[in-house]
Amino acid sequence: MPAEPCVGEEPGGVDDALGVAARGGLGGVGHGWIVCRGPPLVSRFFKPPEPLPPYRHGMSENSIADLLKAATAHAVPVVRAIPDDRLATPTPCAEYDVKALVNHLFQVIVQFQALAAKQNAEFGETPDLVAESPDWRDRFAEEAGKLVAAWSVPGADEGTTGAMDMPARTVGCMALLDLTVHAWDLARATGQEFEAAPESSGVVAALRDAVAGLGPTARKMGVFGEPVAVPEGADELERLLAETGRDPRWTPRAPSAA
Secondary structure, three states, X not given: OOOOOOOOOOOOHHHHHHOHHHHOOOOOOOOOOOEEXXXXXXXXXXXXXXXXXXXXXOOOOOOHHHHHXXXXXXXXXXXXXXXXXXXXXXXOOOOOEHHHHHHHHHHXXXXXXXXXXXXXXXXXXXXXXXXXXXXXXXXXXXXXXXXXXXHHOOOOOOOEEOOOOEEHHHHHHHHHHHHHHHHHHHHHHOOOOOOXXXXXXXXXXXXXXXXXXXXXXXXXXXXXXXXXXXOOOOOHHHHHHHHOOOOOOOOOOOOOOO
């Protein structure tokens, strides 16, 4: 039987997902679900002025835990391969360099463990975990494993979670989107090739459905940028990136000549 979609159709479910900032955040203080657009960046949730269109059921037959496991298997190697001399490199998220984006993703994978357990999360000031210890890459891998384990607990993706009682599957899908899209951001910024989870995992299909459901209102409110045109033959990851307002052909600017 196909799994429930990342974003539910129940009344208020998607609106709650997009209304967090206006009403206090996932854990009561607001969560910066970073979606980079163009070059501007908006890192917030908002209360949409009108209902979103009906959400289309995702194609994935896997649970949120299965999807997160597949996504982390492709995100962790990217983080492990980030060299120290690229931490100040710009990323497709214009207001974030590599170090800041790693710290954001660190915060996501730690705090979404609490949300899996139906606890409140703390998305206040982002800790500088990269500067805290030279083994931050190993710690990232460890926390990513804990994230998957947290969402593997029976019932984790059922009901609601967080201070705003958002649908748990919606919350899990937010972590999935961050892990997938920001792993691509970091790979592009540091000269790595990024291979998304395979089609059989259902990750990109689930995220494309999520973005399709959230997109019209999210773009109107400035959370997503306008879709970027992609050439015929673009793969599913490139189409997902373009649907969030990213240019799949993005590359860091060459240093200016002295």
